[in-house]
Amino acid sequence: MKRISVFDTTLRDGEQTPGVSFPINYKIQIAKQLDKLGVDYIEAGFPVASKGEFEAVKTIVNLDLDSKICGLARIVKEDIDSALDSGVDLVHIFISTSKIQIDYTIKKSREEIINDSVEAVEYIKDHGRECMFSAMDATRTEIDYLKEIYKAVEEAGVDIINVPDTVGVATPFRFHNLIKELREHLKVPIDVHCHNDFGLAVANTHAAVLAGADQVQVTVNGIGERAGNASLAEVVMILKSLEGIETNIRTEYLVETSRLVERFTGFRLPPNTPIVGDNAFSHESGIHAHGVIKEASTFEPGVITPEMVGHRRRIVIGKHAGRHQIKKMLEDAGYIVNEEDLTKIFEKVKELGDKGKKVTDLDLFTIAEVVIGELRKEDRAIVVDEITVLTGNKITPTAVINANVFNDSRVKSAIGVGPVDAALKAVRELVGETIKITEFKMDAITGGSDALAEVYVTVEDDSGKSFTARAAGPDIVMASIDAVINAVNYLMIKKRLDSKKKEKSED
Incomplete structure (x- = not known):
């Protein structure tokens, strides 16, 4: 299968997360981390938005990263000039194409929208830069008009077509059919940008790739407007582990990257977050833990290991713990226990768990020391x-x-x-x-x-x-x-x- 390109928009759409604003030093660190991770494009921001935003994008351009740097712009000359002046490799232009957005936001005729889009693409190409075109709210746009505007910008020389599910209303089967139909109609690479309003951003992105999309837009930890965007880690690992589709992502840095963005946003991930969450490779149930100790793939997907994403496997003690995992944890810590003592320790752990307590490693070892009379304070x-x-x-x-x-x-x-x-x-x-x-x-x-x-x-x-x-x-x-x-x-x-x-x- 072909290699899929990864376009990260953490610094642009991700920063539009309510309550998130990255100072320039954070943006620089995130950009460097994304480059280390191996993303193909970094959407560094919206240069015309403010003087600070322009300087941030320009600074990231001057870092001389391996990733190509992108700047967002409306189909307005001032926006495009600002992006060009910042030095970005790719200018990402967008305009609304759905009836509801045309009627209530831009109030232009459909012919005007196509003409303005073509002129914008030609202007960017005349300046020797790559151009991506987005038909905003594509998934609520009439298919015939969508095909018409995409074909027009393709003929104008656009490098990449973006199909955004702007308000997150696509479903995997419908989105697959849409991308498949556009793929048959267009020759240029197709990129997809999915929002997570119904929790389907990752599934829709996956479906789009299977339908012929060439590039995926993602954010670290799935941050972004409203309910966020497709998660970089989840999309990449689904493609790699379940479909055998490669990207340029160095997956061993996924957890490291997630932690950095988590810290800079102040938004802590739920522990059950797939791939990068604290519990992604953690096991408490005695049956699961016993199986994993013997052979990890018994109660893990098998096609992905914690080491592949920079994670670690954890055996957690709690009221669902089994004797086998408790004995293994004690032995690993240097405690030798007989069956009688193990039973006492096992019962005490269950008792703590039944009281709603989170049983820590220290709790387990303290219980063991009391039971076997081997207090180690000295x-x-x-x-x-x-x-x-x-x-x-x-x-x-x-x-x-x-x-x-x-x-x-x-x-x-x-x-x-x-x-x-x-x-x-x-x-x-x-x-x-x-x-x-x-x-x-x-x-x-x-x-x-x-x-x-x-x-x-x-x-x-x-x-x-x-x-x-x-x-x-x-x-x-x-x-x-x-x-x-x-x-x-x-x-x-x-x-x-x-x-x-x-x-x-x-x-």
Whole structure:
């Protein structure tokens, strides 16, 4: 099968997500990440929208990326000139073609719309740039008129035709038929842009490719106007894993890219998000976990692995956990348990789960230590002696931690955007290793100004090993530090145990 081109519009349509606005430094970082990911086109913005938008697009053009850079423009000379002046490789022009939009927005005759579109394409081509033409609201446009305007711009020299489902009303079968009919009518490459108002953006994009579309428009995490656009990760992995259709995307960077955009938008993905969500390769059910431990493809698609997308597989403990997975997690952490002790640990985990508690790795190991009488407090990697946190109206939040790390006395400090951020950065400085906090949640578990805060964290080391822990207390800074240190303690102990096992095996 032919290779499909990927057109990413995170910086344009994605930024139209209500509540999202990327400052120029964010746009630069996202553009560089998209280039690293391997997208063919980056729609960097709408240059005429503002002076800042123009400068952002121009700056991205000057990054000299491998991806081609695109700028959006209405079929208005001022818009097109702004895009051309920004230096983009591709000018993406659009005009409404559906009856409802013609009647209520642009109020031009259909002949005028075609003539203006042709003139715009010719103007862009005369300036030596690539041109993409979009018939806005194509899926609500009469098919005969759609064919007429697309044929007119094709004859004018357009490079790519875009078929946008602007208001997200297409369905896969109808969209497949539309693209198939247009494919038979046109010679130029066809690109599709699908919105997710009915949750069908990815399905419609998939159907369009099977019908003959050459290029897909997507956004990272599916962000965009209203309910968003087709998700880059989902579209690419459906094409690759289920259809055997290749793209230029380096899929091992999908999760990394998703996390970057998640952080810059402030919109946290639901854990059950396909491909890149926290739970995409996580298993709690005992039956599923047992099968996955034996052979991953028993309860995963098989045609996709976590490593393919830069993810990791997790076995999660909860009330649905099975004895086999609990025993495996304990053994991996260096705990040797007999069947009698395993039964007690298993029952205690179920009891916690039935109370609605999220059972962390630390909870499991604490239960195990109590049951088998092997409390490891003397083996803790980090023992905190003193913590000082400074914050205030005119004070940069600063944390200083005095602690013993494997019996080595250390004092470390860090600044942050707030007291909790500063404290967590100080902990990272303390251990002197690459420790990432991949999940941080906080809930008030009692009412009032002296409410107890419960903090839940997941930390990960540079090898990809992760550990979950929780802590609670009236001081949110101290609860946060306790939770992180609890998790880091076990990660560091596990690292030492693994190192000792390796040394023994080599001997």
